[in-house]
Amino acid sequence: MTLTSTGRREDTEPIEPTDDVAPPAAMSPSPPTPVEGPARVSWGERLLASDPGNVRITLATRAALSLAVALGVSALLAGALGLQGTAAMVMVVLGAVLTMMTTFTAADPTTRGRVITQLCLPVAMVAGITLSTLVDKHRVLSLSLFVVVMFAVVWVRRFGPRAFACGMVIWMGYFMALFLQLSFAQLPVVLVAVASTTVLLLVIALVVAPQRPARRMRRMVAAFAARVRIAAAEHRDPAARSPWQRWTGRVGTPDRALLRVDEVAVLVDGQLAIPHSLTDPGHAPAVRAAVLRVEAALARLLDTPPGAVRPADAAAVEDALRRLETVLDDDRRAAPAAATGDASPFTPAAELFAGFLPGSAVTVGPMVAPEGGGSKLLLTTRQALQIALAGGLSIALGDALNGQRWYWAVLACFLAFTGTATAAETVRKALQRTVGTVIGVAVALVLVPLLGHSTVVSLVVILVAIFVGFYLFRVSYTCLAFAITILIAELYELLGTYSDGLLALRVGETALGALVGGVVAVSFLPASAAAAEQAARARLAEELRAATLDVATVLRDGPGSTGADGGPVDLHARVRSLDAAVHQLALIGLPLSLRVVPGAPARRAAVTGRLSAWVRCAARVRAVIHAVEDAADTPRQRHEAVEGAMSAVRGLVEALAEGREPGEHTAGPAGGETPEALVGELSALHGALLALHEVDPTAGPAERPRVDAAAPNAARPLETGAVRGRVTGEDGAGLDAVVTVVDPHGRQLGRVRTDAAAGGRFTVPVDGGRGPWLVVVAAAGYAPHAGRAPAGPEHRVVLAPAHRAPAARQAAPVAL
Template sequence: MTIQATGRPTDTRDDEPQEPATPTTPEVRETRAPATVRTRDRLLASDPGHVRLALASRAAVSLALSLAASAVLAAVLGLAGTQAIIVLVLGAVLTMITTFTAADPTPGGRAITHVSLPVAMLVGITLSTLVDKHRVLSLSLFVVVMFAVVWVRRFGPRAFACGMVAWMGYFIALFLQLSFAQLPTVLLAVATTTVLLLVIALVLVPQRPARRLRRMVDSFGARVRIALAEHRDPALRPSWRRGDETARDRAVLRVNEAAVLVDGQLAIPGSLAAPARAADVRAAVIRAEAALSRALDDTDDVAAEQAVTAALADLDTVLDDDRAGRPRPDDGTGEPAPFTPAAELFAGFLPGSAITVGPMVAPEDEAQPGTGRATGMLLSTRQACQIALAGGLAIALGDAVSGQRWYWAVLACFLAFTGTATAAETIRKAVQRTVGTLVGVVVALVVVPWLGNSTAVALTVILVALFVGFYLFRVSYTSMAFAVTLIVAELYEMLGTYSDGLLALRVGETALGAVIGGVVAVSFLPITAMRAERQARARLAEELRAATADVAAVVRGETEDGPGRPDLHARARALDAAVHQLALIGVPLSLRFSPGGARRRPTLARRLAAWVRCAVRVRALVEAALELERTRRSDPTVRHQRVGAATRAVQGLVDALAEGRGPGEHRHRAWDDGPDDVLTELSALHGALVALHEIDPQAAGEAPAAPEAPAPAVGKEAGVRGRVVDTDGSGLPAVVTVVDPHGSQRARVRTGGDGCFALDVPDDGWWQMVVAADGYAPYAGRIAGGTHDVVVLRPSRTARR
C-alpha cells in the first residue's frame, strides 16, 4: 500500500512499485451555517436543573415570610427594640439553615428534618443559657459542642443538619446574649418559624422532582450543543480557554457532569412516572454522549452532528413516553434491574470529596483493599478532633483580640471545616471566607451609611444579598461570605451599633479564625490533597478495570440475559462519577495561592484530560458492544474473530494501571483495525490508555507520577483530502482514522460510495492514519497535513471474514 502526496514526503509500507493514481476531486461537503451558541443554552448550562436558582429563590421567599411572621409575633407579644430584633434574628437564622440543609428526597423525610432542626436549635440555645453566668464554663462547653456536632456527621445528612443547627443555636445565644429567662420567647419564635417553614416546604414551594429532572436534561442538552459549537468554532469558547489544550476535554467533562446529575436525579422518588424507565433514560443519555464523542472526532462531519441532534431528540422522546404513560419497548433483555445511581445527590448537587476520602481513612477492619493506609479513625472523628482544637485556639486568640467579638474567629474557623475533607479544601474555604468578608466590609462601608437606617431598605438589601449568596454559593464560597457580611452590617445598623471600627474588627477576627483553621488542618491529623488525589486515581483505575471486564464479556458473547447480566451503562456511569471525584479533589491543588499550585496546574489538567478521554472511549465502546449484542441476538451467526487480541490488550493496560505497573507488551497493538464499531472503539480506547500510561504511569501507586509526555503541538488546521480505491481504481467504502502521537483519536470519517474523504489535522508534525475497508487488509501509515495534499490508498484484498 502506498501513500502518494503532493508537496509532502511519502511513507510507504510495500516494496512493490505501484502506478501513481490520478488525483481525484474530493467530495463536496454540505454547506453549514456558522456555529453559534444561544444565550438560552448558556443560561441552561450554567445551572443544571435550575437547582441554584430554585435554592436562592426559596431562601429569599422563606426569609421574607419568616421576617414578616416574626414581626407579627413580636407585635403580638408586645416586644420592641432589642427584644423584637432577637425574635427576627432567631427566625432568620433557622430559616436560612433549614432552607439549605433540609434536602431529603421525599416529602416525609423533609417534614421529619423540618421538625428535627428546631429541636436541635433549642438544645443548643438551652445549653448556652444554662451556663451563661460562668464564662469559662460557657466557652469550654462551646468546644465540646463543636466536637459533638461534627462527630455526629457519620450518621448521615440529617445528623449533619441537626449538628449544624445545634451549633448555630449555641452561637446565636452567645451572639444575642440570651438568658434562661428568655427561653419562652425563644420557644415561641422557633415554633412559629418551624410551622411557617413546613407550610412553605410542603405547600407553597414544594419540590417537584419530575420538573427538576426535565430541567437537568435540558441543561445536559445545552451543554452538548455548546461543546459541539465550540469545537467547530474555538472562538466561541471563553477567552481564557481558547489557548488551552485541554479545552475540549473540559467541555466534555461539563457535559458529563450534567449527565451524572441526571443519573442521580433519576433515583429521586417522583422524578419518573414509571421508575422502571430510569435505565432507559440513562441509556439515552449515554447514547447522546457517545454521539457527541464521535462528532468531536471530526469538525466537518455533518452526519455525526445530525446524529447528536437525533440522540437528544430520542432522549426527549423517552421522557415524553414516561410522562404519557406509554409502555416500555421490549428490547429482549427482560425487566430492568433495580436502578442504582452512580452518585447520590444532596439538594440537587453532586457529593463532595468525603466519599473518596472517607474510605481512605477508615479503620482497617472497615477499609476496602487498596484504599490506602488506615488510621483507625473515621473522617467525622478526625474532623471533630480538628475542629475542637481549632475552635479552642480561636476562642483563646479571638478573645485576646476582642473580648466581645471573639465569636467571629470561631465562626470562620468552624465553617472552614464544613463541607471539606482535605487540608487543601479547608484552606481554600478559609481564604474564600476571608476575601468575601473583606469585600463585603468594603461595600458595606459605602452602602450602609448611604442607605441610612430605613427598615424597609435594610430588609430589601438583606433579601437581595441572601439571594445572591445562595445562588453563587456553589460557584464560589466568597460570594456567600460577601452576602453574609453585608447582611450583618445591615443588622448592626438596625440595632444601632454599626461602626467602621466594628466592621474592621470583623475582618480581623475572620482572618484570625481562617488562619487557625488552615494551620490546624495541615498540622493536626492532616489529610493531604495529594494523597486524596492518588486515592481518587486508584478508584478510577478499579472502576475502569470493572467496566472493561464487563464490556469484554459482552463482546465475546459470554453473558446471558437475566439477573446476572452486567449493566454496562451502570458501569460507565460509575466510571464517570469517579472522574468527577478526581476533578473535584484536584481543584484546590491547582489554585494559584496554594504552594506549588501554578507548577502543578498543567500536570493536573493533562492528567484529568487523559482520564476524561478514557471515560469517553469507554462510553463509546459500551454503545458499540451493546449494538453488537443486539445484532448477535437477531443473528446468532455473527462472529468477530479479531476482538480477542484487542480486548486482551485493553484489559492488560487497565490491569497495569490498577496495579501501578507499566504497560509492557500491551502497549503495542497486535491486531488489525476493521470497519466495525467495536474494533474501532477498542482501538481508540487502547490508544487513550497508552496515552494515559505516559501521563499517569502510576495511577494506583504511592510514588509520584513520572513527568508527562509533551502534548502534540497544535497549530493551524490543514486539510487532508483523498480517496480509498480498489486495484481497479473503483472507490471503496472505508473508515479513515487519524491518531495523534499519544494515541488519542483526532479525526474519523467514513468515505462516501466513491471512496472520497476529507478531514483536517493540525499542520505541525506527523500523524498516524489508519484506513479499514471491509474485506481488505487495513492500512496504517504516517501523514502530515497540508492544504493541497492528495492521498491515494490502495488496500490489498484479503479473504473476507
C-alpha cells in the first residue's frame, strides 16, 4: 500500500494491493509524468525567504547606524559644552540607550504614529530618571520603588504598543539612573542628552531613512514567492535541499513547507492593511486572492509523491506567481486613490507589530480572562504581579551575590517576561538568555584580550554586536544575549574595568535572575502552555466551523451571500483567519517541546502531529474555497450532488468544535452532472478532518465521553465488498489505529479500530461496488495518511512516526 498525505487528490496514485488481485483498469489512473531536470535553489532565494520584507536586516542596520551617529553626535556635543569625565559619559551613554530603545520600540504603522511615539519616549526616559534621583539617597526605598516601577510598566501594556514602549523606556530610565548613580543635580545634563538624541532620531526617521511601506510590501511578496519556489524545488528534487538539511538528515515535511509559506502569506495580509503599502488600497482584496491562489497551487504540487511532480502542477505554481506579480504591477501603475468614505476598509487576519506577527498573547489573553469572566485577572495584571515578585526576589538574591552588580539578575528576570505570555515561553526565554550569556562570556574571554586596548576596534565590535543581535533576535533570543554580552565586555574594556572575574560574575547574576523568573512563572499565577495550546486548538475549531458555514452559505445562495453576522460573506478573509490561527498554534506549541524537560520526545511528537493535521485541514479548506469559486457559474441544480459531501464535512466540523465523536453521515442525491472538482475537494477535506479527529480529538472547548461507533463493524464477517488489510509500523509490527473509509461524496462508509495484538488487521465492509475508496488511517504517535484502495484485495498500510517526514513508498507484499 502506497502511503500518501492526508487529503490527496483523487487523480494521484492509488493504494496498491499486496496480493494477486488487481483493481479494475478503469479505476487506476495513468502514472504521472515527472518534471525533468534538476531543481535549483539559490542562496539569494534562501536569504530572501529567511527575512520576509527584509524587516530584520533593516532593523539591525538602522540600529547599528543610528547608534554610531548618536555616539558621535553625543561625544561632539559633550566636547562643545565643555563636559568631561562623568558628565561626558552620562551624555554618551544616555544618548546610546535612548537610541536603542527608540529603534526597538517605536514601531507604529504610520509616520504620524511613529513621530508621536518618538516624542513620548524622551518624556518617559526623563520621568524614569527623575523618579530614581528623587530617592537616590535611600537605597532600600530606591530598590523598593524599582519593584513598583516594574509592576506599573508591565500593567500599562494593556493600553497598546505605545504604552508598552513608554513603559519599557520608563523602566530603562530608572535602571540607568541606578546604574550610572545619577543625582538630581545632574538632570540638566540628562535633559540635554535626551533632547539632542530625540532631535537626531527624528531627523533620521523623517529625512535620512524614512520607512517605506510599499517597498516592504514588495519585499514580503518576494519572500513569499521565494518560500513557495523553495518548497516546490525541495519536494521535487532532494538535491535542492539546503546543505544543513543534507548534512543533518532533517528532511522537512510538506506540512512544514506549507506552514512556512502560510506564515509569510499572513504577514503579507497584515502588511496590506498598513497605509501606503499599495498605491490603491482597493487592490488589497485582489492581492489577498492572488496569494491564496498561489498557496492552493503549491498544496496541489505537494500532494504528489516526492520526485514525481507533474509538469502541469509545477507550471500551475509559476502561473499563480505570475498572476500575483501582475496584480502588484497593476497596483503600481494605478493612480493614487482619493480618500473617500465609501470603500470598505481592509481588515487583516493579524495586525503586525514592527513588521512581525503578533505573539501568543492574542490567544493567552482571552484564555486567562475571558469576556464575562468576572474576577479573573487580565494577562497584563498577572504578569505585573509576577514581575513584581520575581523582580523583588532578584534584587534581594542578586544583592546577596554581589552588592554592586545585582542589576544583571534583575535584567535577566525582567526581560524573561517581555514578549512572553505562557510559563513555558518565559522559561524558554530565561534559558536562552543564560545560554547566550555563557557562550558570550566564553568568546569574550578570548576576543577582548586578543583585540587589545583600541577605542576604534572596541567601537566597531560594539556596532557589529548590535547588528548581529538585532538581526538574529527573532530567530533565537540566545543570539541577542550572546551579542549583548560581547558588547558589555568591550564596553567595560573601554571604561578600563574589564576583568575575567567580572564576566564570571555576570554569568552568575544572569543565571540567578533567569532561575528566579522561571520559578515564579511556573509557580505564581502561571499561564499554562498546555492550556494555551488547547485554547488555540479550540479557536481553530471555531474558525473551521465558520469557514464551512460560509462555504455552505455561498453554495446555497451564490456569490455575494449574506453571512450570519449580516455582512457579505468573504471566503478569502475567512480562510486567512484560519491560517492566522494555525500560526498561533505553531507559536504556542514551540516551547512545549523543550528537550531539557522530561517527556519532551513524546510531547513533541503529539504537538507536531496535531499541528500537521491542522495545516493539512487549512490547505484543504483553501482548495475547497477555490473549487467553490470555480463552480460559481455552475447551474444551481447541479449543486445538489454537493450537498451530501458538504453536510458530511459540516457534521465532522461541528463534532470537532463541540469535542464529540464524529457520527455517521449520509450522502445527498447523486447522479447527473456535478462540479467534480468541488466534490473531490470536499471529499479530500472530509478525509483530512477524519484524520484530525484521531490526532486531535480534544480540540473542542470541553471533553466529552467518546463512544466507538465503529465497534459493531469489527464484528461483521468477512465479505467481498470490504476494504481489508493490516496497519503496521516501519518495523512490521501491528499498530492500534483507526481506519475510516469514505466514498467520493464524503459519506463515511465504515470506521473500525485495529488491534496491535492481532497484527493491526482491519476489515471495513462497504456497499456500492469495489471503489476505489478514500481510506484514512490514523494512529497515536504516527503521521496520519490517506489514499485510495479498492474493495476485495488485502492491503498493508505502513505508518511513519509523526516526528519525521513520511515517505511515500510501496510496501512489500505480505502473506495474510
